[in-house]
Amino acid sequence: xxxxxxxxxxxxxxxxxxxxxxxxxxxxxxxxxxxxxxxxxxxxxxxxxxxxxxxxxxxxxxxxxxxxxxxxxxxxxxxxxxxxxxxxxxxxxxxxxxxxxxxxxxxxxxxxxxxxxxxxxxxxxxxxxxxxxxxxxxxxxxxxxxxxxxxxxxxxxxxxxxxxxxxxxxxxxxxxxxxxxxxxxxxxxxxxxxxxxxxxxxxxxxxxxxxxxxxxxxxxxxxxxxxxxxxxxxxxxxxxxxxxxxxxxxxxxxxxxxxxxxxxxxxxxxxxxxxxxxxxxxxxxxxxxxxxxxxxxxxxxxxxxxxxxxxxxxxxxxxxxxxxxxxxxxxxxxxxxxxxxxxxxxxxxxxxxxxxxxxxxx
Amino acid sequence: xxxxxxxxxxxxxxxxxxxxxxxxxxxxxxxxxxxxxxxxxxxxxxxxxxxxxxxxxxxxxxxxxxxxxxxxxxxxxxxxxxxxxxxxxxxxxxxxxxxxxxxxxxxxxxxxxxxxxxxxxxxxxxxxxxxxxxxxxxxxxxxxxxxxxxxxxxxxxxxxxxxxxxxxxxxxxxxxxxxxxxxxxxxxxxxxxxxxxxxxxxxxxxxxxxxxxxxxxxxxxxxxxxxxxxxxxxxxxxxxxxxxxxxxxxxxxxxxxxxxxxxxxxxxxxxxxxxxxxxxxxxxxxxxxxxxxxxxxxxxxxxxxxxxxxxxxxxxxxxxxxxxxxxxxxxxxxxxxxxxxxxxxxxxxxxxxxxxxxxxxx
Numbered sequence: 029x030x031x032x033x034x035x036x037x038x039x040x041x042x043x044x045x046x047x048x049x050x051x052x053x054x055x056x057x058x059x060x061x062x063x064x065x066x067x068x069x070x071x072x073x074x075x076x077x078x079x080x081x082x083x084x085x086x087x088x089x090x091x092x093x094x095x096x097x098x099x100x101x102x103x104x105x106x107x108x109x110x111x112x113x114x115x116x117x118x119x120x121x122x123x124x125x126x127x128x129x130x131x132x133x134x135x136x137x138x139x140x141x142x143x144x145x146x147x148x149x150x151x152x153x154x155x156x157x158x159x160x161x162x163x164x165x166x167x168x169x170x171x172x173x174x175x176x177x178x179x180x181x182x183x184x185x186x187x188x189x190x191x192x193x194x195x196x197x198x199x200x201x202x203x204x205x206x207x208x209x210x211x212x213x214x215x216x217x218x219x220x221x222x223x224x225x226x227x228x229x230x231x232x233x234x235x236x237x238x239x240x241x242x243x244x245x246x247x248x249x250x251x252x253x254x255x256x257x258x259x260x261x262x263x264x265x266x267x268x269x270x271x272x273x274x275x276x277x278x279x280x281x282x283x284x285x286x287x288x289x290x291x292x293x294x295x296x297x298x299x300x301x302x303x304x305x306x307x308x309x310x311x312x313x314x315x316x317x318x319x320x321x322x323x324x325x326x327x328x329x330x331x332x333x334x335x336x337x338x339x340x341x342x343x344x345x346x347x348x349x350x351x352x353x354x355x356x357x358x359x360x361x362x363x364x365x366x367x368x369x370x371x372x373x374x375x376x377x378x379x380x381x382x383x384x385x386x387x388x389x390x
Numbered sequence: 391x392x393x394x395x396x397x398x399x400x401x402x403x404x405x406x407x408x409x410x411x412x413x414x415x416x417x418x419x420x421x422x423x424x425x426x427x428x429x430x431x432x433x434x435x436x437x438x439x440x441x442x443x444x445x446x447x448x449x450x451x452x453x454x455x456x457x458x459x460x461x462x463x464x465x466x467x468x469x470x471x472x473x474x475x476x477x478x479x480x481x482x483x484x485x486x487x488x489x490x491x492x493x494x495x496x497x498x499x500x501x502x503x504x505x506x507x508x509x510x511x512x513x514x515x516x517x518x519x520x521x522x523x524x525x526x527x528x529x530x531x532x533x534x535x536x537x538x539x540x541x542x543x544x545x546x547x548x549x550x551x552x553x554x555x556x557x558x559x560x561x562x563x564x565x566x567x568x569x570x571x572x573x574x575x576x577x578x579x580x581x582x583x584x585x586x587x588x589x590x591x592x593x594x595x596x597x598x599x600x601x602x603x604x605x606x607x608x609x610x611x612x613x614x615x616x617x618x619x620x621x622x623x624x625x626x627x628x629x630x631x632x633x634x635x636x637x638x639x640x641x642x643x644x645x646x647x648x649x650x651x652x653x654x655x656x657x658x659x660x661x662x663x664x665x666x667x668x669x670x671x672x673x674x675x676x677x678x679x680x681x682x683x684x685x686x687x688x689x690x691x692x693x694x695x696x697x698x699x700x701x702x703x704x705x706x707x708x709x710x711x712x713x714x715x716x717x718x719x720x721x722x723x724x725x726x727x728x729x730x731x732x733x734x735x736x737x738x739x740x741x742x743x744x745x746x747x748x749x750x751x752x
Binding site: 111112114115116117119144145146147148149151174186187188189190191192194200202204212214216220221237239242245246247266267268271272273275276277278279280282283285286287289290291292293295296298299312313314316317318319322323326327329330333334337338339340341343345346347348349 | 473474477478479481506508509510513536549554564566574582583601608638642645651654657660675676679680685692696699700703710711
């Protein structure tokens with residue numbers, strides 16, 4: 029993650045992952061969510077916090093989730109209903125609970141189908157936030173499959189040449205197993221930056237980079253600037269301007285909308301902003317295409333070649349998607365997860381309100 | 391396509407598509423390619439030229455293909471061999487002929503599997519150039535499926551922070567059917583611009599936009615500049631710089647390398663630059679997930695909403711991927727395909743050398 033997004037050391041409290049996990053599970057259960065689902069939801073949040081993906085961890089997301097359950101926008105007992113099924117495919121309705129709870133179930137169904145036929149594809153509609161979508165993809169990678177997890181939801185990003193938001197930041201995740209190297213995981217929004225990064229920059233009081241957003245009239249803001257009030261900007265697709273190929277980011281966001289919403293018999297967010305999040309989950313069984321050990325050895329060799337690439341001026345090393353997060357994972361399992369004091373205060377308050385034990389700060 | 395890439399009117403000759411198609415087929419057959427394969431290859435080239443995708447039409451590509459067959463780098467009788475198969479998947483070897491000939495066969499196999507199980511996924515290795523990859527994806531869309539066509543090949547693009555090329559421009563194509571609107575087709579390289587666009591800019595003697603390429607040391611060139619000699623630049627991934635999220639374009643290129651090369655039991659180009667192109671073709675049967683008519687009506691409504699988006703200053707309309715190309719298709723079927731005089735001269739020469747009738751210019 030870019031340097032500007034790290035929690036400043038003076039405001040940081042380190043929390044052991046097991047303590048944080050227990051409190052998140054307790055919060056979910058206090059909201060009426062079944063124990064298994066609470067455990068699953070907490071695992072997705074902790075996954076983000078342990079890998080240094082603060083934008084999708086407890087700081088940015090948990091309070092949103094809590095409010096949505098409390099306000100009745102999410103259903104803590106939402107069911108997982110298969111609407112239609114074929115040997116390699118399924119369309120599922122998530123019953124209006126969080127995507128971090130239903131998404132992993134949908135991916136496990138895709139994995140099961142891939143084991144039978146070579147590939148499994150599942151659409152999931154009617155869920156809340158899907159969290160760090162890499163989590164869902166990684167479930168397949170851990171079964172010697174390639175995992176794909178796409179999400180559509182929200183109306184934040186303007187199409188190229190447009191002056192109004194029409195699409196979500198619609199992230200793409202693809203995970204693949206390796207032999208000895210840290211696993212490959214691509215996980216990125218199709219906007220220039222993730223929406224949660226804007227919120228985080230705002231909280232940390234750092235300016236946005238030029239080209240990340242456009243003004244209310246759709247003209248890209250090309251200088252560094254602080255985040256304007258919510259109704260005075262639109263987000264830009266990856267590429268930022270047409271000359272720099274923003275139509276590619278716009279098109280990828282739209283691909284997600286088609287695969288997640290339209291294919292999944294849901295309504296795109298631009299037509300109904302309250303239609304929730306939608307997912308598209310795919311698992312491709314590596315053994316259906318060739319030898320698994322050969323695949324992993326080839327991944328290792330390719331990734332090592334990338335790591336050995338000579339660097340451009342001012343840069344220490346070339347990395348590949350997933351490696352920095354797995355390095356951070358080792359550190360945080362050892363040193364705990366850094367949370368902003370303000371987030372700790374929120375935990376104290378919400379645990380008190382829900383009548384559960386407070387978060388244990390080491 | 392950006393304005394800078396159009397053939398200048400003074401240098402332009404209009405050729406009827408049927409005449410161009412006949413000549414391309416004759417050229418392929420004169421090189422030893424079977425009639426069916428010649429017809430298929432010509433169809434992919436004409437598809438690009440008819441839709442205004444000059445970078446992947448006869449001007450840029452056919453002379454390359456001809457040289458590769460003549461020099462023995464491609465095998466005109468390369469066979470389509472299924473290496474391994476499951477109900478939803480297949481791994482195929484293309485026998486060293488063009489991807490524009492074998493790719494469509496691989497997609498048809500994916501479509502057949504999708505009809506049986508809901509999804510079909512085929513990897514294709516050991517082929518030459520795969521042409522405008524949207525063609526392959528569109529084959530599925532025309533069967534009421536969503537088509538995905540990925541290509542990996544070549545070593546042109548530097549990873550983020552890197553000073554040497556490691557990846558091809560590895561394009562992504564996704565096609566989806568509509569009801570009454572022009573079909574949806576996303577088809578774009580994962581680099582800032584396609585490699586063929588650099589060649590085209592060079593031929594047309596127009597400068598490249600800042601941020602499209604980096605110098606030999608990996609530092610992005612941020613001013614407009616003419617294309618340097620081949621060994622004095624590297625291409626940049628979509629996003630251009632790290633602050634503008636070039637790691638996303640880099641990661642997508644790497645995803646293609648994994649799905650096309652590593653999954654398909656081929657060697658990534660960064661490890662063997664002579665390993666040819668590789669493809670990943672997927673078809674998802676819309677009827678396996680929900681009602682096809684509902685899907686198409688939903689596509690139409692969503693695409694119309696995008697077209698109606700208010701525009702940013704200086705822009706006339708918001709479009710969606712595929713619409714401009716389908717509009718161009720109608721014009722070119724009527725008015726012919728504009729070719730540069732220099733390309734016409736090449737046709738005259740090559741037809742003479744191969745002993746086939748010359749291209750009929752209207």
